[in-house]
Amino acid sequence: MSALVDAADLRAELAQPSPPVVIDVQWVLTGAQGPSGRERYAAEHLPGAAYVDLDAELAGPPGPRGRHPLPDPQVVAAALRRAGVDQDSRVVVYDQGPSFAAARAWWVLRWVGLQDVRVLDGGLSAWVEDGGPTTAEVPVAGAGAFTARPGSLPVLDADAAAKVARTGTLVDARAAERFAGLSEPIDPVAGHIPGAVNAPTTDNARPDGRFLEPAELREHYSRLGIGTASAPVGVYCGSGVTAAHALLAMHEAGIDAALYVGSWSEWITDPARPVATA
Incomplete structure (x- = not known):
C-alpha cells in the first residue's frame, strides 16, 4: 500500500467525518539561510495541523551517535499526543517540500509503533498549488493517548x-x-x-x-x-x-x-x- 497521498485526495479525506490527523514537520537544516521550520509553520500551515520539531522531537541530541540520532521514544510519544494522536489514528505528515523531513517523520512514527502514516506528496507547495487552504492559526493542543513501542522498524x-x-x-x-x-x-x-x-x-x-x-x-x-x-x-x-x-x-x-x-x-x-x- 502506498505511503503517499496527493493534495486532492487529502482534501477529500479532511472533509470526511473522521479525518486523519495532520502533522506539520517543516524543517530547515541548521545554519541554512531563510526562516526556520517553526517560523515557516507560524506563517503558513494546513488548517488544524500541529507542529512537530524534527531536531528536538524526531531526533536525539547531536553527538557521537550522529547529527540526528534516534529520538527518545517518550519524546516522540508526547509530541504525538499533543497533536491528538491515538494508537489507531491515521496520520498524514508534510513539510514544505520535497518531503525530506516528512519522510523522516514517516519513518520515526512507524519506528515507535504507529501503523497508519502517510506523507503528503509534494508537501505544502503541492497543497497550495492544488488550491488547498492555509492558515497561521495554531490549533489547541490535542489530548491523544498514543503509547510508543520503539523498535517497530529495523x-x-x-x-x-x-x-x-x-x-x-x-x-x-x-x-x-x-x-x-x-x-x-x-x-x-x-x-x-x-x-x-x-x-x-x-x-x-x-x-x-x-x-x-x-x-x-x-x-x-x-x-x-x-x-x-x-x-x-x-x-x-x-x-x-x-x-x-x-x-x-x-x-x-x-x-x-x-x-x-x-x-x-x-x-x-x-x-x-x-x-x-x-
Whole structure:
C-alpha cells in the first residue's frame, strides 16, 4: 500500500467525518539561510495541523551517535499526543517540500509503533498549488493517548551497515560529489562507507518535489542492482534524514530496506572506521 497521498485526495479525506490527523514537520537544516521550520509553520500551515520539531522531537541530541540520532521514544510519544494522536489514528505528515523531513517523520512514527502514516506528496507547495487552504492559526493542543513501542522498524548501527555493504547493498543517498569525497559542506570528513553504492535522494523525485511513480522507482533502483535479489538493503545519508526519503521511495517501489540512523555523521566519529573516496 502506498505511503503517499496527493493534495486532492487529502482534501477529500479532511472533509470526511473522521479525518486523519495532520502533522506539520517543516524543517530547515541548521545554519541554512531563510526562516526556520517553526517560523515557516507560524506563517503558513494546513488548517488544524500541529507542529512537530524534527531536531528536538524526531531526533536525539547531536553527538557521537550522529547529527540526528534516534529520538527518545517518550519524546516522540508526547509530541504525538499533543497533536491528538491515538494508537489507531491515521496520520498524514508534510513539510514544505520535497518531503525530506516528512519522510523522516514517516519513518520515526512507524519506528515507535504507529501503523497508519502517510506523507503528503509534494508537501505544502503541492497543497497550495492544488488550491488547498492555509492558515497561521495554531490549533489547541490535542489530548491523544498514543503509547510508543520503539523498535517497530529495523535499524542499522555502524557494524550492521558495514556488514550490509559486504553482503547486500548499502545505499548512500547523498549527492555524488559528497559520496566521492570531492565536497563535504557539513561533516568534517569527506567520503563514503566502503562498499556502498551511490543513489542520490534527489533522483527519487520530480522537479516539483513529488515522488516518481512506483514503476519508475523500481526501474531506477533495478538499474543499480537494488531490489533484484534477496540480499539485505540498507540506506544512509549524512545524518539519517534524507536517507528516510530514499527508504520511502524504496517502499513505494516494493523494496524492503533498513535505515542506518547515525549515517555518515556517526560513522566518522570513530577514526578506526575506514573511509572510501572516488
